[in-house]
Amino acid sequence: MNGTPKTSRAILLDGLWHDNPVFRQILGICSTLAVTNQVLNTTVMCVSLTLVTAASCLTVSLLRHWTPRNIRMMVQTLIIASYVIVVDILLKAYWPQMSKNLGPYVGLIITNCIIMGRCEAFAGSNRPLPSLLDGLACGLGYSLVLLVIAVPRELMGMGTILGYPVPYFVDIWDPWVIMVMPPGAFFTLACVIWVARGLQARKEST
Amino acid sequence: MSLSQELQTALVVCFSAVFTQNILLTLFLGMCPFTSVSREVRTALGLGGAVVFVMTCTVVLNWMAYHWLLVKLDLEFFRFVLFIVIIAAFVQFVEMVIDRYSPRLYQNLGIFLPLITVNCAILGASLFMVIRDYTLLVSLGWGFGAGVGWLLAILAMAGIRQRLDESRVPVGLRGPGITLIIAGLMALAFIGFSGVLG
Numbered sequence: 253m254n255g256t257p258k259t260s261r262a263i264l265l266d267g268l269w270h271d272n273p274v275f276r277q278i279l280g281i282c283s284t285l286a287v288t289n290q291v292l293n294t295t296v297m298c299v300s301l302t303l304v305t306a307a308s309c310l311t312v313s314l315l316r317h318w319t320p321r322n323i324r325m326m327v328q329t330l331i332i333a334s335y336v337i338v339v340d341i342l343l344k345a346y347w348p349q350m351s352k353n354l355g356p357y358v359g360l361i362i363t364n365c366i367i368m369g370r371c372e373a374f375a376g377s378n379r380p381l382p383s384l385l386d387g388l389a390c391g392l393g394y395s396l397v398l399l400v401i402a403v404p405r406e407l408m409g410m411g412t413i414l415g416y417p418v419p420y421f422v423d424i425w426d427p428w429v430i431m432v433m434p435p436g437a438f439f440t441l442a443c444v445i446w447v448a449r450g451l452q453a454r455k456e457s458t
Numbered sequence: 459m460s461l462s463q464e465l466q467t468a469l470v471v472c473f474s475a476v477f478t479q480n481i482l483l484t485l486f487l488g489m490c491p492f493t494s495v496s497r498e499v500r501t502a503l504g505l506g507g508a509v510v511f512v513m514t515c516t517v518v519l520n521w522m523a524y525h526w527l528l529v530k531l532d533l534e535f536f537r538f539v540l541f542i543v544i545i546a547a548f549v550q551f552v553e554m555v556i557d558r559y560s561p562r563l564y565q566n567l568g569i570f571l572p573l574i575t576v577n578c579a580i581l582g583a584s585l586f587m588v589i590r591d592y593t594l595l596v597s598l599g600w601g602f603g604a605g606v607g608w609l610l611a612i613l614a615m616a617g618i619r620q621r622l623d624e625s626r627v628p629v630g631l632r633g634p635g636i637t638l639i640i641a642g643l644m645a646l647a648f649i650g651f652s653g654v655l656g
Contacts, residue, residue: 281493282578285486326546333539341535356585359538363578365490433649434484438642442635450630 263382264389282364285437286357287398291414293353294402300343300358302391304335305367309375309387311335316376328371329362336361366394401440405431468599471592475603477651481579482611483644485586488579492612493637502616505574506609510602512552512574513583516545517601520584521594541584549574579608615640 287297311331312319319327340358343351351358361367370390375383406412409431411422430436481487488509495505520541528534553571556564574580583604587597618640627636 282486282489282582285489329542329546330539333542337535337538340538356582356589359585360487360578360582362538362542363581430646434486435642435645435649437486438638438645442631442638442642445635445638446628446630448630449635453629 260382260385263386266389281441282357282360285434285441287354288402288437288440289405289409289432290353291399291402291406293350294398296343296347296350297354297357298391298395298398300339301361301364301367302388302395304332304339304361305370305391305394306384306387307335308332308367309370310380310384312371312375313378313380313383319376324376325368325372328368328376332367332371333362366390397444400444401437405436405440409433409436464593464595467593468596471596472599472603475600476607476610477648477654480607480611480645480648481583481604482608483641483648485582487582488577488608491577492615492641493634496612496615496619496637499613499616499620502612503609506605506612508571508574509577509579509608510605512545512549512571513580513605513608514598514601516541516548516580517583517587517597517604518594519544519548521587521592521597524588525594537585537588541581545580545584579604611641611644614644 287293308328308331312328315327315331336359339361340351343354343358367387370387374386378386403413406414407418407421408425408428411417411425411427428436431440475481479485482489482492491505496502520537523540523544524534524537528537528540549571553564556571583601587600590600592600615637619637622636622640631639
């Protein structure tokens, strides 16, 4: 692809699995834990985060020749912050209830190290299109983990998915309230990391 | 609200920020340094101290900037950018002052200060301050309490992890995995405090 060393396929795969920001680097888990007690909240958060990551990566890449090296962190932060403001205003205008549920965690997308990391590691030195793809892949990889955590938490904590009770399951399941409370988030994420690392370790040893 | 009433609220908010609403264990802010820097008690103490100081000051500064500037100008949506800039500028300023007047402190604390700019706990504390509509005095209590709560959590974790080196942990859980499980247990313990304020 235009002389870029990585193919689009490789970029996508890396973002989704090999270099998945949560499994591999344990970055940006603040919001992973805070919003995953309900699948709906999580989905909205994922969409916002993926959009912001992709858009910021694209912008950083477009501006990479005009950004002085020593202030690039500040420039990147400001680019990310502008997109977060757009998302925040959109949410407030069209879905005020969701905006209230997510609270400050939408704003905290700014300090999510994943976005900054991608801008710094990839978008700063690559062409716009691969950068957009890379941002998208990382955002999606992150969303995947968030959903993997959110589904069992809501299911076991309240017996529902997206707010709808799961048929049959509700009748036999006694909700574990702890799963929707903070400790549940820690335990679920720990289990997910355990499984993912176990799989990756087994693959590397064979 | 009279002054004594406000003072009382500030104390209650401060206390609850340390124990019942711990910024790390119930609000999940500042997790990245929590998992990576909590290996040794000494470094945890250094980073925690820096966080207490920076958080207290930036929450107050951001309160002033938000209420005296942004609200007057009807630019509330601009707060994300302004808060980030204020935090970055403040950290830079503190770094220069410490470097100039106390090289010893700078050596101990210096490496942690740049880390703090991107610590989501600092920005998060200010965002919560806006959402919960705190007054200036209450914000002071909140900023300080949240910082101390973070320090307490990372210190306890560092202490536990130092002992953990001796034990046998399953391969997949080593490092972050086991840290998260310990954090979960700590969060459970901190839930026990929630009855205190009734």
